[in-house]
Every structure is written in structure tokens, then in C-alpha cells.
Amino acid sequence: MAGNVLLVGLLLFCVIADTxxxxxxxxxxxxxxxxxxxxxxxxxxxxxxxxxxxxxxxCQHNQETRAAVWIAYNGECSAVQQHGM
Incomplete structure (x- = not known):
């Protein structure tokens, strides 16, 4: 039973982290x-x-360029993610 609770908790944590x-x-x-x-x-x-x-x-960039850029995450874009490494 405790193993099932732990498994469900871990699954829930992963879903929340991905969201x-x-x-x-x-x-x-x-x-x-x-x-x-x-x-x-x-x-x-x-x-x-x-x-x-x-x-x-x-938002200003989207308005000026008629783009539809969303927020990927808070903080500066990392060099690793910018270059797909």
C-alpha cells in the first residue's frame, strides 16, 4: 500500500513539474x-x-512584429537552449 502511495505521489510530482x-x-x-x-x-x-x-x-515585441511569442519560462534564455545543445 505504501508503495502505491509513493508511486502516485511521484507521478503527481512529475505531472506538476511538466506543467x-x-x-x-x-x-x-x-x-x-x-x-x-x-x-x-x-x-x-x-x-x-x-x-x-x-x-x-x-508583449511590445509581439505588437510591433505581429508575432505570437509566448513565455517559455521565467529568467534569461540559457545559451545551451538557444543553440539546441
Missing amino acids: EALPKRPSCSITHERIICREIYSPVCGTDQNTYSNECSL
């Missing part, structure tokens, strides 16, 4: 006006493997 790693849609306001961002450094790695200084700057 956090999935790309997330940035919370951009829908506007036709140019997005202005504050200069707060809270980097996010975009699904295009570029580091943006914060979520707002990623």
Missing part, C-alpha cells in the same frame, strides 16, 4: 495604442529563444 515548464501566453492588454513598458528587469525567455527584459517587453 510549469510549458510555454505560457503572456498577459498582454489588447490595444491598438503602442505598448509602453516600465524599465523593470524581470527577464523572461520567449518561445523564440530570445530573452526579453520583462513580460511587457515581450
Whole structure:
């Protein structure tokens, strides 16, 4: 019985860990006006493997280029992931 509980707990942990790693849609306001961002450094790695200084700057990039870049994860994109190593 204890083995089953441990196995279920481990499985649940793996599912939760994988969910956090999935790309997330940035919370951009829908506007036709140019997005202005504050200069707060809270980097996010975009699904295009570029580091943006914060979520707002990623939204600004999407607006200016009509792209659909999502947040791959919080923090700077690592060199290993950028080059597919």
C-alpha cells in the first residue's frame, strides 16, 4: 500500500513539474495604442529563444512584429537552449 502511495505521489510530482515548464501566453492588454513598458528587469525567455527584459517587453515585441511569442519560462534564455545543445 505504501508503495502505491509513493508511486502516485511521484507521478503527481512529475505531472506538476511538466506543467510549469510549458510555454505560457503572456498577459498582454489588447490595444491598438503602442505598448509602453516600465524599465523593470524581470527577464523572461520567449518561445523564440530570445530573452526579453520583462513580460511587457515581450508583449511590445509581439505588437510591433505581429508575432505570437509566448513565455517559455521565467529568467534569461540559457545559451545551451538557444543553440539546441
